[in-house]
Amino acid sequence: MNARSETGPTASRAVGPSRRRRSRGIRGRENLAGWIYVLPALLVLGLFLLIPVIMAAWVSVSNWGGRGSPFSSDVSFVGTDNYRAILLGGGLATQDFGTALRNNSYYVLFVVPMQTVLSLYLAIMVNRRILRGRGFFRTAFYFPSVTSSVAITVLWLFLFSATGVVNAALAMVGIDGPNWFNDPRGLIHVFLSWAGVDSAPAWATSWGFLGISGWEWLAGPSIAMFALMLMAVFTTSGTFMLLFIAALQALSAEVDEAATMDGTTVWQRIRFITVPMLRPTIFTVVTLGLIGTWQVFDQIYTGTQGGPAKTTLTPAYLSYQAAFLDQQWGRGSAIAFILFAIIVIFTIIQRLVLRERDTVPKRKRFVPPSQEAVEKARKMGVTPGPSPRDRSPD
Amino acid sequence: MVIGSSGDAETDAVNAAVNAWTEESGIPVSVTPAADLVQQLSQGFASGSPADIFYVGLDQFQGWAANGSLLPYAGDLSNVGDFYPSLVNAFTFEDEFFCAPKDFSTLALIINTDAWAAANLTDADIPTTWDELADVAATLTTDSQRGLVFSGEYARIGVFMAQAGGSLISDDGTTATASSPENVQALTWVKDQLNTGNVAYASGVGTGWGGEAFGRQLAAMTIEGNWITGAMNADFPDVDYVVAELPAGPAGQGTLQFTNCWGIATDSRNHADSVALVEFLTSTDQQLAFAEAFGVMPSVETAADGWLDLFPEQGAFLAGADYAQDVLSAAGSSAVVTDFNAQLEGLAAGDPQAILDSVQRNLQAVLDENAS
Numbered sequence: 001m002n003a004r005s006e007t008g009p010t011a012s013r014a015v016g017p018s019r020r021r022r023s024r025g026i027r028g029r030e031n032l033a034g035w036i037y038v039l040p041a042l043l044v045l046g047l048f049l050l051i052p053v054i055m056a057a058w059v060s061v062s063n064w065g066g067r068g069s070p071f072s073s074d075v076s077f078v079g080t081d082n083y084r085a086i087l088l089g090g091g092l093a094t095q096d097f098g099t100a101l102r103n104n105s106y107y108v109l110f111v112v113p114m115q116t117v118l119s120l121y122l123a124i125m126v127n128r129r130i131l132r133g134r135g136f137f138r139t140a141f142y143f144p145s146v147t148s149s150v151a152i153t154v155l156w157l158f159l160f161s162a163t164g165v166v167n168a169a170l171a172m173v174g175i176d177g178p179n180w181f182n183d184p185r186g187l188i189h190v191f192l193s194w195a196g197v198d199s200a201p202a203w204a205t206s207w208g209f210l211g212i213s214g215w216e217w218l219a220g221p222s223i224a225m226f227a228l229m230l231m232a233v234f235t236t237s238g239t240f241m242l243l244f245i246a247a248l249q250a251l252s253a254e255v256d257e258a259a260t261m262d263g264t265t266v267w268q269r270i271r272f273i274t275v276p277m278l279r280p281t282i283f284t285v286v287t288l289g290l291i292g293t294w295q296v297f298d299q300i301y302t303g304t305q306g307g308p309a310k311t312t313l314t315p316a317y318l319s320y321q322a323a324f325l326d327q328q329w330g331r332g333s334a335i336a337f338i339l340f341a342i343i344v345i346f347t348i349i350q351r352l353v354l355r356e357r358d359t360v361p362k363r364k365r366f367v368p369p370s371q372e373a374v375e376k377a378r379k380m381g382v383t384p385g386p387s388p389r390d391r392s393p394d
Numbered sequence: 395m396v397i398g399s400s401g402d403a404e405t406d407a408v409n410a411a412v413n414a415w416t417e418e419s420g421i422p423v424s425v426t427p428a429a430d431l432v433q434q435l436s437q438g439f440a441s442g443s444p445a446d447i448f449y450v451g452l453d454q455f456q457g458w459a460a461n462g463s464l465l466p467y468a469g470d471l472s473n474v475g476d477f478y479p480s481l482v483n484a485f486t487f488e489d490e491f492f493c494a495p496k497d498f499s500t501l502a503l504i505i506n507t508d509a510w511a512a513a514n515l516t517d518a519d520i521p522t523t524w525d526e527l528a529d530v531a532a533t534l535t536t537d538s539q540r541g542l543v544f545s546g547e548y549a550r551i552g553v554f555m556a557q558a559g560g561s562l563i564s565d566d567g568t569t570a571t572a573s574s575p576e577n578v579q580a581l582t583w584v585k586d587q588l589n590t591g592n593v594a595y596a597s598g599v600g601t602g603w604g605g606e607a608f609g610r611q612l613a614a615m616t617i618e619g620n621w622i623t624g625a626m627n628a629d630f631p632d633v634d635y636v637v638a639e640l641p642a643g644p645a646g647q648g649t650l651q652f653t654n655c656w657g658i659a660t661d662s663r664n665h666a667d668s669v670a671l672v673e674f675l676t677s678t679d680q681q682l683a684f685a686e687a688f689g690v691m692p693s694v695e696t697a698a699d700g701w702l703d704l705f706p707e708q709g710a711f712l713a714g715a716d717y718a719q720d721v722l723s724a725a726g727s728s729a730v731v732t733d734f735n736a737q738l739e740g741l742a743a744g745d746p747q748a749i750l751d752s753v754q755r756n757l758q759a760v761l762d763e764n765a766s
Contacts, residue, residue, distance in 0.1 A: 065460070065461030065462070066436055066439055066440055066457075066458075066461050066463070067439045067440065067442075067461045067462055067463045067660075067661075068439075068440070068442050068661070069442065070440075091755075091756065091759045092729055092730060092733060092756040092759065092760075093729075095733075096729065096733070161600065162599075162600025163600055179597065179598075179600055182597035182598075182600075184736075184739060184740070306732070307735075307736070307739075308597065308736075308739055309736040309737070309739045309740060310732070310733070310736045321729075321732075322729075323436075324432055324433050324436045325432060325454075325728055326457070326726055326728055326729050327436075327454075327457035327458070327460075327461060327725065327726070328726065
């Protein structure tokens with residue numbers, strides 16, 4: 001979560017080819033020195049990252065039972081059995097994984113857009129020069145991010161208890177609040193029941209995926225999960241706000257000023273100038289958001305343990321549960337690898353969507369000035385406008 | 395030694411006992427209360443250097459026995475004949491008695507005496523059948539208080555299944571019997587009671603468990619184990635209560651029992667000393683000392699009379715030992731129980747037969763996998 005990741009790809013692209021060249025003589029020593037300098041980091045990464053990942057990969061295709069080394073001789077290879085049990089078995093393992101995937105999908109679907117928009121909004125607000133006490137607001141918004149997630153989860157459990165502060169506030173405006181962390185009803189189901197749909201229509205039960213029916217897939221996040229979603233937005237938007245502030249401060253004020261001179265509204269400036277120029281930061285924020293939300297674990301572990309009625313179960317927590325509580329170590333690490341694949345796929349999709357387009361879309365191209373216009377302009381002593389090629393890369 | 399302590403009282407008592415043993419034997423032992431016992435033990439087993447002695451919950455027992463982490467030492471203890479047979483049975487895996495039961499608890503009916511008196515009920519009204527239980531629950535229900543509140547999970551509702559003559563698993567542990575007519579009858583009765591409004595789940599009244607609902611006087615009765623006495627003393631000292639045996643169902647009396655044992659790791663380097671320490675810790679006198687310190691029921695029959703002298707008002711818990719059923723403990727079954735609990739949360743609007751059918755399917759799949 002550092003700002004360097006924004007500039008990383010461009011920087012390496014610029015120096016990449018020249019580094020490839022194998023240099024001799026005095027330069028060769030530099031190479032060696034380089035390796036020596038990075039050796040400690042490589043060793044640490046290898047020991048704590050690479051080797052555990054390899055071990056987990058092996059466990060996910062083995063029948064290791066949790067005792068002694070997974071590489072010992074009495075552990076055998078079982079192929080894709082663990083993956084099959086989760087994805088195709090149709091039994092409890094598949095149902096649990098399907099449920100966890102549903103819960104987490106709704107979590108991602110709500111939290112990632114919300115935290116991105118909210119943090120951008122906060123950053124733009126805090127970055128305004130006319131705002132008094134900017135330092136105070138920056139600290140205040142950032143505070144939830146530096147507080148331990150366990151402490152915030154406990155706070156949330158109190159706030160959202162049946163007789164907690166949130167329900168007391170709702171009661172003041174005449175709303176009878178739900179029993180948040182004990183309410184397994186899905187939000188979409190709740191909305192549907194308001195519209196008079198109380199039981200599953202036939203089209204929703206006729207299909208299913210990963211062992212749970214279409215009606216269950218469409219349940220939406222439970223009320224308990226919704227409270228956790230609010231918490232995720234609350235805790236993470238401060239961090240991402242900081243990223244956006246850093247990026248905003250790097251933008252040149254002239255562009256904004258020029259746009260103001262052209263008579264644009266505040267909203268137009270944000271929509272057509274600030275947001276496009278922040279594209280690399282938005283990419284970073286959405287990527288970090290996607291990874292963080294797919295891996296949600298500590299809130300579940302300290303808060304709800306997957307309940308009520310499994311509606312806050314997530315793949316990360318399910319992986320822990322399968323391994324440590326059910327002694328199904330192979331299945332637990334298989335879930336972890338499936339989760340890894342999901343995150344990679346989502347990041348690739350997201351990268352494709354937010355990719356820089358080399359060609360300017362047709363409707364945004366400048367119409368080439370006609371010969372007449374150029375003549376006319378020259379007579380008046382003005383040079384024609386910039387060609388599309390001169391657009392500064394953002 | 396790693397323990398999953400319920401609090402300072404338990405940690406201090408175990409420390410005192412272990413220190414006494416160290417003085418006798420000259421062998422130093424360090425006691426570590428675990429924050430997350432199962433996770434810490436799993437790490438220990440995986441790394442090959444686990445703690446020598448530790449608590450093992452019944453739900454984890456079969457998994458660790460099956461993967462060879464536990465040393466099957468209990469058959470060689472000198473006091474092996476003293477343990478309750480049902481506890482010995484609980485910690486027997488593939489005909490081997492693995493680990494010495496530490497203590498146990500049963501579920502009983504806890505009644506608020508003030509609410510009882512306010513509803514003009516007397517000792518003679520303590521329910522002995524389901525119908526009587528339903529009647530007193532209705533009598534005790536007021537605007538601010540439900541008659542009977544318990545957690546909506548298998549570990550509580552299972553008592554009704556036991557009273558109806560049902561269980562989740564056959565006696566030999568090879569067949570799932572979840573969808574039996576007895577269990578359907580039990581769940582249907584519980585469902586009907588929930589729909590009367592006189593009976594509620596703890597979550598339904600905004601509490602975490604039956605003891606909290608009972609202590610906050612949101613419930614006149616609850617179904618809990620003997621750990622509730624500690625919670626009442628600590629958090630709700632002003633609430634007076636009595637402990638009664640659970641009523642009998644169509645098939646007689648029934649309750650659930652919970653237990654854990656002193657596990658010794660196969661990979662421990664101090665087998666002989668560990669066994670000696672466990673023998674000391676499960677001796678009659680030592681178990682009574684634990685009972686006095688933190689209220690558990692001793693796992694040896696020889697301590698029963700001494701325990702009754704200490705806690706005469708809690709006789710109903712001990713009486714339950716005669717007809718108690720063990721909670722489901724087959725390896726890999728905790729996922730099934732979690733799923734069952736999730737479905738039980740929706741029992742009031744659910745279909746008992748459909749719920750039990752899905753448990754039957756899931757449980758049988760786990761048992762088949764264990765057998766293969």
